[in-house]
Amino acid sequence: MSRGASRATGRPTLVELARIAGVSPITASRAMRGVPSVDPELARRVHEAAAEIDYVANTAARTLASSYSDSVVVLIPSLSNLLFIDTLEAIHAVMHGRGLEVLIGNFHYAGEAEHSLLRNYLAYQPRGLILTGLSQMPATRRLIARSRIPAVHMMDLAPGTEQHCVGFSQADAGAAAARHLAERGRSRLAYVAAQLDPRTIERGEGFQRAAQADLGLAAPVVLTDEQPSSVALGGHFLARLVEEHPEVDGVFFNNDDLAQGALFEAQRRGIAIPSRMSMIGFNDLPLSAHMVPRLTSIRTPRARIGETAARHLLRLIDGESVSSCRLDLGFELMVRESS
Amino acid sequence: MSRGASRATGRPTLVELARIAGVSPITASRAMRGVPSVDPELARRVHEAAAEIDYVANTAARTLASSYSDSVVVLIPSLSNLLFIDTLEAIHAVMHGRGLEVLIGNFHYAGEAEHSLLRNYLAYQPRGLILTGLSQMPATRRLIARSRIPAVHMMDLAPGTEQHCVGFSQADAGAAAARHLAERGRSRLAYVAAQLDPRTIERGEGFQRAAQADLGLAAPVVLTDEQPSSVALGGHFLARLVEEHPEVDGVFFNNDDLAQGALFEAQRRGIAIPSRMSMIGFNDLPLSAHMVPRLTSIRTPRARIGETAARHLLRLIDGESVSSCRLDLGFELMVRESS
DNA sequence: CTGAAAGCGCTTACAG
DNA sequence: CTGAAAGCGCTTACAG
Structure with a gap:
């Protein structure tokens, strides 16, 4: 010893x-x-x-001598959203299997923070990067390009880009929510959102476009707040909806925690869900299926996105020629009792 | 350019x-x-x-030349529990202010994984370590001691140890739950727990000891499961409680998600809470205060634990003589409608 | 206040 | 299959 x-x-x-x-x-x-x-x-x-x-x-000596580290960097906008935790866990499992350490950077939905995190992490000479979304600042884009480190973007898909992306169409998910509410016979729709990140905004646009152009409904009521999404905020949104827009009979909540809070507030106020109003959430968080009534939601393939992004990145790191750079993993409408 | x-x-x-x-x-x-x-x-x-x-x-070159890195390592048992996310965020905020990178290791409640994570991360020459709990394997303890890297343990407190720890007494928290239920006139208590980590076990022991020795009640019913804690599991627990132990009139759930699931299941079965049965959870997760009925819970000072652990570690890193090595941050009983 | 020398602990070519 | 030399990109003493 x-x-x-x-x-x-x-x-x-x-x-x-x-x-x-x-x-x-x-x-x-x-x-x-x-x-x-x-x-x-x-x-x-x-x-x-x-x-x-x-x-x-010694990691430092090895990295310095070989100019290769055993790390990859993953940049996410939040740790408080289970969405990213599940994704992170899946990435970690894949990378760990390859002996790669995952360096996690949380930029709190701030482009500047994302930029400086990346700057600092680049000093670690990571083998690859996994980024959230496609709307990095131009300076950040340049930093990535100049580093020549392979990068995969997750959660969103770009139409005609050279960037590698793994995710699903946020606009389509919004449209699916509108279609579902219409199928339930709802015609006075509302879109409720907090934390107005690019993906939230895309979903909202997809929802509104589908409601009006495709389904011929009246323009949806839109209630938004820049705060982070939360159960408490969902309750406030429901109160506003009922008081200011009593005609609304179908609501798409941009994240399940908002819908959960709204469901509680509705119960408290004696508002019958879904008979008075249909509700659909987004992400299908674990609690949603157990609520009373059980919450209809759109399930996002977050673990599969993480796993697929990680595997794709490994191929890029290995220099394999990757055929597709745009992997659409879709989403799933989970119809339950709230709609 | x-x-x-x-x-x-x-x-x-x-x-x-x-x-x-x-x-x-x-x-x-x-x-x-x-x-x-x-x-x-x-x-x-x-x-x-x-x-x-x-x-x-270049981080590698700097670390190699100076034998000092700009990183600290934080080892947590789970990322899926908001408890640790909040703690992590607080640690990160303090460390970031000092220019230190936080390397996060998730050991999934497995001592072996904790050991090998630490082994790997030690190769990064971190300036300090933050560990969860005090029950590391002996080999892990030796690894830490031999590394001579300052370490702070969080979440739990050791009675007479040299280890630096920041947290609260898990046993006292369990006892507080028992006392609260007794004050509500409950005498047939139950303890319901999943994810039987050391802190869970301590809380359970504190609960049972208080119920019997201090309060003179019958031995509580104990329902446990080794699976991770979840809302779904909470529902199953409530079903078992009602069917197998109909005499129980007060339940302490080891984590809020269990209590949340039980509350939903009770509502579904038409069991009146709290008149038929008082419920108290643990951790006070954000959703709990919004449920119907609002969930009574024990709030843990998770952000303060993270912040305090981080500041304490910085003092150790700076070589300051630290007076106390045992910081009790307490907990808070949040009495609401479910009890 | 500034610099030349040495070295951190590895790995990469290059020989054999 | 094995090894001696050189070097990765910095910082640490030590001089001046």
């Missing part, structure tokens, strides 16, 4: 490992990296010695 | 920065790090050049 003197870092070095294993440092290095040319017996001795002294190669 | 030739990494180096600024590399290095001895005029030129070529020091 004891070990020889170590560096300032207090951790054993490759030289010490090599001495204990009785090989040269370069052979120890190769054995640790699993280079196949190493004699199996020597490799065995190296691994044994490594286990004994608990050797793990 | 154009810049000179660069290294294999494609990024500008200190040497290039120095040449553009017309100073020696070492002066450029000092200027970038804000070393005060540098002539202001030279520093200005360096910063101007850095902005021009978008220079950010």
Whole structure:
């Protein structure tokens, strides 16, 4: 269990490992990296010695010498939304299987923060980048292009872009919500949204376009707030809806937590859902299926988006020629009791 | 906007920065790090050049040369519990203010995973560690001790330990739940828990001890499941409670999502809450205050735990002599309609 | 206040 | 299959 003197870092070095294993440092290095040319017996001795002294190669030295790190960077706008947690977990599972560390950056829906996070993380020489959405600032776009590090964008799809993207059409999801409400016989629709990020806005536009142009309905009532989405805010929105727009009979909530809060507030006020008003949420958070009434929602394939984005990025990192750069994973309408 | 030739990494180096600024590399290095001895005029030129070529020091080289990284490691058991998200955000805010990157490791409630995460992250030479709970495996404890990197444990408090910990007494929180139910006139209590991590177990023990020894009640019914806590599971628990233990009139749910699911299931079955049964949850998740009926819960100071743990760690990193190594931040009983 | 030398702990070519 | 040399891009002492 004891070990020889170590560096300032207090951790054993490759030289010490090599001495204990009785090989040269370069052979120890190769054995640790699993280079196949190493004699199996020597490799065995190296691994044994490594286990004994608990050797793990210094990341900084390895990265500096090889100019390759074992990390990928994932930039997301929020950690408080389960949407991104599920995505992150899926990315992590794939990357971990390849021995890659995932560096998580939360830019709190602020383009400037996204830019400076990326600047800082680029100093780690990540092997790849996974970004949220397609609306990075021009300066951020330039930073990515100049870094020549492969990047995959998730959650949204660009029509005719060279960017690699994995997600679904936000506008189509909005349109599907409008169509569903119309099928339920609703004609006075409302769109309720907080946290007005680009994807929220696209969904809202898809919803309104479908309601008017495709379904021939009156222009939907639109209630928005720049605050982050929350259950509390959903309750306030329902109150406003009932008081200011009593004609509304079908509502699309931009995120399930808003719909959940609205459902609670409706129950409190004795407003019958869905008979008085149909409600549909977005993302299909785990709680939604259990509410009373159970919330109709649009399920987003967040884990699959993460997994697919990660796999796609690995192919880019490996230099494989990737056929498609635009992967549409769709979404699923979960019809339940609230609509 | 154009810049000179660069290294294999494609990024500008200190040497290039120095040449553009017309100073020696070492002066450029000092200027970038804000070393005060540098002539202001030279520093200005360096910063101007850095902005021009978008220079950010190579992390690997800096870490290797100085044996100091700009990172701290935070190990948490789950990302799917808002508890840890809030804590993480608070840690991040403090560390970011000090220019430190937060490396997040999720060990999914598995001690082995915690160990190997730590092993890997130690290779990054973090300045400090923040760990969840106090029950790391012995091997993990040794790894931490040998690394000589300052560590702070959060969420739980050890009675007579040398470890730095920031949190509250889980057993006391359990006892507070029992006391509250007894004050509500409840005498046939139940403890319902999933995800049996050490803190959950401590809370359960505190609850049972208080119920029997302090309050003189019958031994509580205990329903547990090793699965992760979820709303769906809460519903199942309520069904079991009603069918198998109809005498129970007061329930402590180990986490709010269980209580939320139970509340929905009770509503669905027409079981009146709280008249037929008092319910209290744990953590006080944002949705709980909005339910019908509003859920009584124990609010944990998760953001403050994160912030306090981070500040405490910074003091340890700075080598300040820290008086107390055990910071009790308490908890708060939020009495609402469900109890 | 500034700089030349040495070195952090690895890996990459290049020989053998 | 193995190794000696050089170097990755910085910072740390040490001089001046």
